[in-house]
Amino acid sequence: MTGFNFINPFGVSDEPGTYLGDFYTDNFEKKATAGNVILNLGPQHPSTHGVLRVLVELYGEYVLRAEPVLGYLHRMQEKMGEVKTPYQYLPNMGRVDYLNPIAWNWAFAGAVETLAGIEVPERAEYLRVIAAELNRVSSHLLWWGAFVMDLGGVTPILYAFEEREKLNDITQIVTGSRLTLNYFRFGGVGQDGDARFFKLIEEFIPYMRERLKMYTGLVTDNVIFRRRLEGVGPMDESLCLRYGATGPILRAAGVNYDTRLAIPYGVYDRLECPVPTGQPNDCFGRYMIRLLEIEASLTILERALASIPEGPTLVAKAPKPTYKLPAGEVYFAVEGARGQVGCHIVSDGGKTPYRVKLRAPGFSNLSLFAEAAQGTILADAIAILGSLDLVIPEVDR
Amino acid sequence: MIRAIWDNLKGLYSLLVGMKITLIFLFSPQKTVHYPRKTVERENLITYRGPLELTRGKTDPAVTRCISCQMCVKACPGHCLTVVKNPEKSVKAPIEWKYDFTLCCLCGACVETCPTSALAFSHRIYLVARTREELIFDLLADLKARVEETPVLPGEEGASAEAAQG
Amino acid sequence: MDLSLVTFAQILVAVLAIIGLMVANAVVMVYVERKAAGFIQRRPGPYEVGPWGTIQAICDSMKLLAKQIFVPANVDWVLFFLAPVLAFFPVLLLFLPIPFGPYLTGLAVPDGIVLILAFAGFGVLSNLFAGWASNNKYGLLGAARAVSQSVAYEIPLILALLAIIFQTGSLSLTEIVEAQGSYPWQWNILVQPLAFFIYLVSLVGETNRAPFDLPEAESELTAGFHTEYSGMGFALFFLSEYANMLLVSFVCATFFLGGYKGPFLDGIWWTFIKAYLIMFFIVWIRWTFPRVRFDQLLNINWKWLLPLGLINLWITAIIVKLLP
Numbered sequence: 007m008t009g010f011n012f013i014n015p016f017g018v019s020d021e022p023g024t025y026l027g028d029f030y031t032d033n034f035e036k037k038a039t040a041g042n043v044i045l046n047l048g049p050q051h052p053s054t055h056g057v058l059r060v061l062v063e064l065y066g067e068y069v070l071r072a073e074p075v076l077g078y079l080h081r082m083q084e085k086m087g088e089v090k091t092p093y094q095y096l097p098n099m100g101r102v103d104y105l106n107p108i109a110w111n112w113a114f115a116g117a118v119e120t121l122a123g124i125e126v127p128e129r130a131e132y133l134r135v136i137a138a139e140l141n142r143v144s145s146h147l148l149w150w151g152a153f154v155m156d157l158g159g160v161t162p163i164l165y166a167f168e169e170r171e172k173l174n175d176i177t178q179i180v181t182g183s184r185l186t187l188n189y190f191r192f193g194g195v196g197q198d199g200d201a202r203f204f205k206l207i208e209e210f211i212p213y214m215r216e217r218l219k220m221y222t223g224l225v226t227d228n229v230i231f232r233r234r235l236e237g238v239g240p241m242d243e244s245l246c247l248r249y250g251a252t253g254p255i256l257r258a259a260g261v262n263y264d265t266r267l268a269i270p271y272g273v274y275d276r277l278e279c280p281v282p283t284g285q286p287n288d289c290f291g292r293y294m295i296r297l298l299e300i301e302a303s304l305t306i307l308e309r310a311l312a313s314i315p316e317g318p319t320l321v322a323k324a325p326k327p328t329y330k331l332p333a334g335e336v337y338f339a340v341e342g343a344r345g346q347v348g349c350h351i352v353s354d355g356g357k358t359p360y361r362v363k364l365r366a367p368g369f370s371n372l373s374l375f376a377e378a379a380q381g382t383i384l385a386d387a388i389a390i391l392g393s394l395d396l397v398i399p400e401v402d403r
Numbered sequence: 404m405i406r407a408i409w410d411n412l413k414g415l416y417s418l419l420v421g422m423k424i425t426l427i428f429l430f431s432p433q434k435t436v437h438y439p440r441k442t443v444e445r446e447n448l449i450t451y452r453g454p455l456e457l458t459r460g461k462t463d464p465a466v467t468r469c470i471s472c473q474m475c476v477k478a479c480p481g482h483c484l485t486v487v488k489n490p491e492k493s494v495k496a497p498i499e500w501k502y503d504f505t506l507c508c509l510c511g512a513c514v515e516t517c518p519t520s521a522l523a524f525s526h527r528i529y530l531v532a533r534t535r536e537e538l539i540f541d542l543l544a545d546l547k548a549r550v551e552e553t554p555v556l557p558g559e560e561g562a563s564a565e566a567a568q569g
Numbered sequence: 570m571d572l573s574l575v576t577f578a579q580i581l582v583a584v585l586a587i588i589g590l591m592v593a594n595a596v597v598m599v600y601v602e603r604k605a606a607g608f609i610q611r612r613p614g615p616y617e618v619g620p621w622g623t624i625q626a627i628c629d630s631m632k633l634l635a636k637q638i639f640v641p642a643n644v645d646w647v648l649f650f651l652a653p654v655l656a657f658f659p660v661l662l663l664f665l666p667i668p669f670g671p672y673l674t675g676l677a678v679p680d681g682i683v684l685i686l687a688f689a690g691f692g693v694l695s696n697l698f699a700g701w702a703s704n705n706k707y708g709l710l711g712a713a714r715a716v717s718q719s720v721a722y723e724i725p726l727i728l729a730l731l732a733i734i735f736q737t738g739s740l741s742l743t744e745i746v747e748a749q750g751s752y753p754w755q756w757n758i759l760v761q762p763l764a765f766f767i768y769l770v771s772l773v774g775e776t777n778r779a780p781f782d783l784p785e786a787e788s789e790l791t792a793g794f795h796t797e798y799s800g801m802g803f804a805l806f807f808l809s810e811y812a813n814m815l816l817v818s819f820v821c822a823t824f825f826l827g828g829y830k831g832p833f834l835d836g837i838w839w840t841f842i843k844a845y846l847i848m849f850f851i852v853w854i855r856w857t858f859p860r861v862r863f864d865q866l867l868n869i870n871w872k873w874l875l876p877l878g879l880i881n882l883w884i885t886a887i888i889v890k891l892l893p
Binding site: 043045051052053064066067154155156157158159160161164165168224225228230231233234383384385386388 | 606609610611612706707709710713779780782786787788789791856857858859860861862863864865
């Protein structure tokens with residue numbers, strides 16, 4: 007055991023060319039000003055939600071530079087699409103983003119249906135909307151809890167989990183699972199909802215509205231919470247557009263872009279879904295947008311429940327497991343909880359697709375962090391990271 | 404200045420509102436389900452789709468409906484099913500039906516493609532195993548054991564209802 | 570004060586009793602805190618170990634004792650092991666002048682509050698040593714935060730107490746209690762509500778508890794200054810944190826809530842009831858509020874608590890001078 011080196015406490019050598027970290031740390035350190043602290047936030051850090059690693063250069067508590075390092079949770083989802091038939095690959099979509107699996111289900115199923123020209127029955131389209139909106143609420147709820155936990159409030163996440171349990175009970179009726187839902191089939195949905203399914207949703211909508219009032223009192227109006235967020239990490243329109251941010255972040259920046267309305271799919275154009283905008287473009291605006299989106303989702307759910315028609319939930323000639331995609335190329339995008347979820351399939355008519363590209367909204371949204379975190383305090387950088395609503399499995403895929 | 408003081412007083416009031424909410428929750432009943440003492444209610448349990456099981460035969464419940472067509476084996480994305488045909492061509496029923504739950508993703512491709520509905524999801528939510536080998540199920544033996552335990556299902560259709568209890 | 574054999578024996582007994590109190594307090598408070606957190610979050614909290622989980626805290630402390638003490642590379646050995654000890658032992662001294670009952674005081678010094686405030690400064694020193702010596706950047710950031718926070722929050726704390734001292738005209742804790750009556754309307758909290766409020770806020774800041782738990786902010790600095798401590802080192806920090814909470818609660822009860830005086834009968838239980846009510850308040854706000862940011866923490870202190878404390882002190886001084 008050697009003694010403590012008072013001159014060079016962190017063991018970083020001053021000689022050029024001798025660095026102690028790995029590739030990323032070394033590269034980062036080369037650009038650092040001498041005397042500043044280089045800190046690895048993650049891969050195992052309480053506020054990076056999984057295994058995201060962020061390299062930061064700190065001057066005291068100020069973040070001079072920040073650089074996310076990805077790849078700790080890469081699972082070759084895209085490559086898997088090339089070795090499995092579309093039917094076999096479909097259950098995988100729930101694993102890409104485990105908090106918002108329905109949107110990914112829809113992106114892939116929609117792409118295949120567009121390429122193959124499969125018509126989806128009316129009732130299945132409504133069931134898809136219901137499932138997607140339930141899932142959006144559930145995803146936003148978990149984000150809400152985790153975000154407040156990033157800011158130091160430990161209790162709200164457990165209240166959010168109460169609601170999530172109810173949502174899980176509802177989605178379990180039609181999908182059979184609670185987390186990595188696999189509900190969609192090519193040309194419809196897996197199972198029709200029974201009476202209990204619709205009854206639970208009808209009970210959930212007013213319950214959730216009551217709980218949102220409680221959230222407002224406990225968190226949104228809390229002065230500590232507001233002062234932590236207001237004016238922190240502004241992301242203006244140009245920044246969002248340059249990095250390709252979508253979803254609540256883009257809408258908080260003032261751009262009224264929602265894939266549900268911009269490129270209508272399913273029956274969203276018939277439901278006139280409300281899209282909340284007009285919030286400030288700071289962390290608090292992004293927070294409010296998501297809470298308003300929960301309310302908007304509840305409204306969409308009410309409308310969908312009111313106008314759901316009777317009929318089959320799967321087309322008569324639904325593709326079999328050995329179904330071969332016709333040759334061609336298609337991009338299909340849906341609005342997930344985190345932004346635009348896209349799926350690009352290139353098929354040469356073989357058993358498996360030639361290439362599957364998944365567009366993860368979290369990946370683009372994370373790119374904003376490096377620029378937005380510059381010059382902030384460490385605690386603000388954590389708040390900005392939380393407000394981006396990152397799910398690392400989705401970012402890495 | 405006065406405005407700043409007023410804002411701070413309002414802020415203090417908002418803190419009191421939050422404290423009131425947590426105080427109410429402090430004295431309201433808990434939501435936890437203590438697992439070994441309480442379990443999830445049944446109507447919530449039977450919607451869970453757990454590991455696969457073979458359904459009971461139509462004539463003899465202990466004989467599977469499986470005709471060894473290998474459709475499920477082809478459909479499975481995780482390659483977790485092994486169905487061995489009977490060497491005698493006249494008998495369609497398989498001689499071995501192995502199911503590796505460690506590889507299964509519970510997607511349901513096999514259940515949906517089965518032409519004779521010989522497969523179904525069980526509701527065994529409290530499944531526990533100590534070793535990897537315990538999760539490789541022999542479904543033919545499992546079916547036989549279930550039929551021996553309850554020869555006639557109490558009123559409910561589908562072989563999966565009883566597994567919810569066990 | 571001549572250190573006769575009787576005084577020495579008295580101090581020895583008091584110190585032993587205080588060690589017992591500290592350990593018992595930590596065990597009880599860990600259980601109460603986890604139960605309260607559980608009930609607030611609508612879950613049962615500790616439940617399985619012992620009846621209603623009552624011996625969970627004892628089992629946890631046994632676990633901490635049995636754990637390996639992990640020492641990271643390149644630590645400063647002396648400071649690394651000195652820090653938890655330094656966090657623990659000054660607290661023993663701090664409890665000596667507290668009047669638990671009418672005659673129950675460890676060491677009835679005439680200026681007890683000076684002793685408490687002077688030795689309370691050791692806590693921040695131990696945090697600084699721990700963060701600096703553990704050769705960890707999170708620890709260093711936590712230590713830096715701990716120092717500036719403690720230095721800042723001691724000032725309004727003292728100002729709030731000074732107002733009471735002006736009013737009573739004594740530095741002895743027993744005399745301050747004796748100056749208050751047995752019933753709530755005779756307590757200092759009604760005479761000095763602003764001082765009580767300032768003390769209550771700076772008490773949370775002084776003990777590094779949420780929402781002012783910046784030195785160990787979990788979501789930012791993983792565990793702050795005690796990131797690298799395990800086993801007994803961590804247990805000592807933990808013990809001293811709860812002991813510090815108890816101490817500031819006792820001081821608060823003594824100064825503002827009438828100490829051992831209470832309706833019907835004066836007695837030791839009034840001290841404990843009042844102190845533990847304040848402890849419960851600390852626990853309650855911890856599980857309700859998010860954490861403040863560091864600049865906000867200092868802003869609250871320097872821009873609001875300090876001017877308010879000074880104004881309060883001036884007004885008290887003028888009134889004391891005018892109405893003798």
